[in-house]
Amino acid sequence: MAVEAQGTDLAQLVALLGAGVIAVPIFKRLGLGAVLGYLSAGLVIGPFGFGLFNDPQSILHVAELGVVMFLFVIGLEMRPSRLWGLRREIFGLGLGQVLFCGVILMGAGVLYGLTPIAAFVAGMGFVLTSTATVMQLLDERGETASPAGQRIVSILLLEDLAIVPLLAVVAVFGHDPNAQSESRWISVAMGAGVLVALVAAGRWLLNPMFRILAGANAREVMTAAALLVVLGAAFVMQIGGLSMALGAFIAGVMLSESSFRHQLEADIEPFRGILLGLFFISVGMSLDLSVMVNEWPTIIVAVLGYMALKAGGIFIMARLFRASRPEALERAALMAQGGEFAFVLYAAATAAGLIDQNLNAVLTATVIVSMALTPLVVAAARYLPQPKPSLDGLDIADGLEASVLMIGFGRFGQIAAQFLLSEGIDVTAIDSDPDMVRSAARFGFKVYYGDGTRLDVLRAAGIESARLVVVCTDKRENTDKIVELIRSEYPLTTLYVRSFDRQHTLKLRAQGVDFEIRETFESAFLFGRKTLEELGxxxxxxxxxxxxxxxxxxxxxxxxxxxxxxxxxxxxxxxxxxxxxxxxxxxxxxxxxxxxxxxxxxx
Structure with a gap:
């Protein structure tokens, strides 16, 4: 019997890993992302698919550690000074978004016929965005460390903190509020004490511990210590009634200035990736298709209504905090779904008698479907028409003449232009990025706004009288369009072009450019010479x-x-x-x- 049980467990493990290995590459090839692949894999092998797993919640509890480790890695990148610099985003933008979207969704619930407290629970649960989904999508696109990505991380951190007061509200409005009042204050005190203890341990204990372990020269011990720090911080925060992910994040921040930071990140990364994938698979397993069949009109209305209202609220708050329209749309698409903390809030509200089991099942299904739709929403948002850039205060390229026409004034073009300008050579520089044009003006460069891929703009910029055309654009596809256009319309023009790699060099030479240079070739050449100089x-x-x-x-x-x-x-x-x-x-x-x-x- 024991052998049979072990065989069953092994078969389930193989199915779990195999489903992810098969589904994720297919969905990524289709451009739908890894998250939707994992969710679909979980649905297929779960109790409502092939039935290989009957208790997805048991896997979910383990897989939640993937989110915990993800937040630890993010914390390693957040030095305390950097985190302090984001305080406005965390407690200003984050708090504003949670409150504003919560009011909107609660109002929608009341209009739909829910009691005020049930509408509050349903709306505030959906306000708590899926940290795992958003961070995975940001990570895939390499935008976690970007300014826009950091603002999203700040909001997610505030939402992680928000689960604590929300659970307290559920306790207060649940049965026997007088009995709950005392325990609520005890819980608050425990949470504060745990936070102080965790920060103190990170400040005075972790670095000495890792120095001692590093002296043992045992790689496996360092890996075990890294896991101990992450899981220990999560466990302590759980005891205090706070978010495990928040505990791991704080531990990461405390170690962000440690000399062991990169080693810790390398040790945690494999576990983080696998467990995060299992988290999404287990969420896919948790989607109760019987509830979907019986309550599909309600779920469709809830998903579409909640996602649309939340996205609208996020967009409004983003614009109030002076985000650009494209950034606001991107944030709204990324964060329009509900998250894993909604499951915790809905379960607590059900136990407290604030919502019934059927509403809990409907709300849980709504959150899961919204998480599954997020990659599709993000992909669709990229095809929305982009607003025309504001050209206020910009000089448009028109009726110009110069010895040299420079197309593109980014980091490459700026350096090249200084050689010409230092000799008093007449240069007309155009760029299609209004922000670049304004930035150049602040540093004393006269740059005109113009799209070099258009023939009428090239004529207005004086290409017919230019002795030399220099193409220094920052995007390869734009460079190719410009070269093709100039060689077609002005074949005798002397054309110097910035190349991006060897294959691009070959293509440009085949098009007959007069001179090209790879953007990194000469710098790498000089770098190599300097290394030999240092070696004697x-x-x-x-x-x-x-x-x-x-x-x-x-x-x-x-x-x-x-x-x-x-x-x-x-x-x-x-x-x-x-x-x-x-x-x-x-x-x-x-x-x-x-x-x-x-x-x-x-x-």
């Missing part, structure tokens, strides 16, 4: 190596332009072929030159 090589030898490398790079490009194959030297000094074909005579001659140069450099 003399200037003559470094010059020889640089000349040899330039020659071999020119050979490679020449062969690739001819559609050929070339050997190059990797970091171990071994010759490896690039996957191209070439006329044999030309390839043999050029390969012999490259190999000879490599051998001479090695001597």
């Amino acid at each position: 090589y003399d200037a003559e030898r470094i010059a020889e190596i640089a000349e040899d490398l330039r020659a071999r790079e020119a050979n490679r490009l020449a062969i690739q332009m001819a559609g050929g194959q070339v050997s190059y030297t990797d970091v171990q000094g071994k010759l490896k072929p690039e996957p191209l074909t070439v006329p044999k005579r030309q390839a043999k001659a050029l390969n012999e030159d490259a190999e000879k140069a490599t051998a001479e450099a090695a001597e």
Whole structure:
């Protein structure tokens, strides 16, 4: 029997991992993201799918540690000074969004026919955004550390804190409020004490502990210690009646200035990723299809109504706090869903008699469906028409003449322009980013607003009289459009272009540009020379190596332009072929030159 039970457990584990491994790549290939893949996988293998799991809640309790570890990693990136700098976003924007959206959703519940307290519970539960869903989507897009991402993180932190007073309200309005009053104050005192104890431990105990463990030179002990810190902080916060994720976040913040920060992040990352995936799978399992079938009109109205009202409230608050319209729309799309803390609030309200079991099931299904719809909403938001940028105070490129026409005035173009301007050369610079134009004006550069991919703008900017056109745009696709347009309409114009990589260089040369340079090539070349200088090589030898490398790079490009194959030297000094074909005579001659140069450099 024991062997049979172990076999069943192993089969479930294989099914759990297999469902995620299969579903996530498919959904990411479809552009729907990992979150929806995990949720769908959970629905398929859960009790309302193939029935491989009958108790998704048991998995959910374990998988919630994925959210805990995610918040710990975020905390490692948040130094206390940086967190203090976000206080306005946390307690201003975050609190304002929670209260404003809560009032809107509560009002909608009352209008739908719920009692005021039930409407309060339903609305405030949905206000608590899914930290796991939003952070996963931000992480996939690499926007967690961006200013807009940090504002979203700040709001999520405030929402994590909000679960505590919300649970207190549920306790007060539940049965026997007089008996609950004393315990509520005890809970508040316990929560405050736990917070103080956790901050003190992080301030005075964690760093000495990791220094002692690092001296043992045992990698597995450091990994175990990292897990101990995360899970211990979560456990202590749970005892105090607070959010486990909040405890892990505080522990991460306390260690953010530690010399062990990067080691801790590397140790936690594998566990965080797997457990977070299991969290979404278990949420997918929890979707009760029988409730969906029986209550589908109510659930559809609740999902669409709550998501629309919450998104509207988020957009309004974002604009009141001076976010740009695109950022406000993006935030509204990301945070329009309910979250995992709603399950906690709804369960507590059911136990307190504020809502019945059927309403709890409907509200839980509403939250799960909203989480599943979030990746689709975010994807759809990208196709909304973007507002035209404000051109107030900008000079439009029109009727201009100059010796040099520069298209694009980003970080690359700004440096290149200084050589020309230092010699008094007449330069007309245009850029399609109004913020860039305004920023350049503050630093004394005269830049005109204009889209270089349009022929009428190029003519207005004076391309017909320019001796040289310099393309320095920050996006490869824009560069390609501009080069194609100029070579088609002005084939005799001298054209210098910023290239983004080797393949782009080959394409530009095939289009007949007069000069191109990869944006990182010369800086990397100089960097390599400096490393040899630091290692004690003399200037003559470094010059020889640089000349040899330039020659071999020119050979490679020449062969690739001819559609050929070339050997190059990797970091171990071994010759490896690039996957191209070439006329044999030309390839043999050029390969012999490259190999000879490599051998001479090695001597």
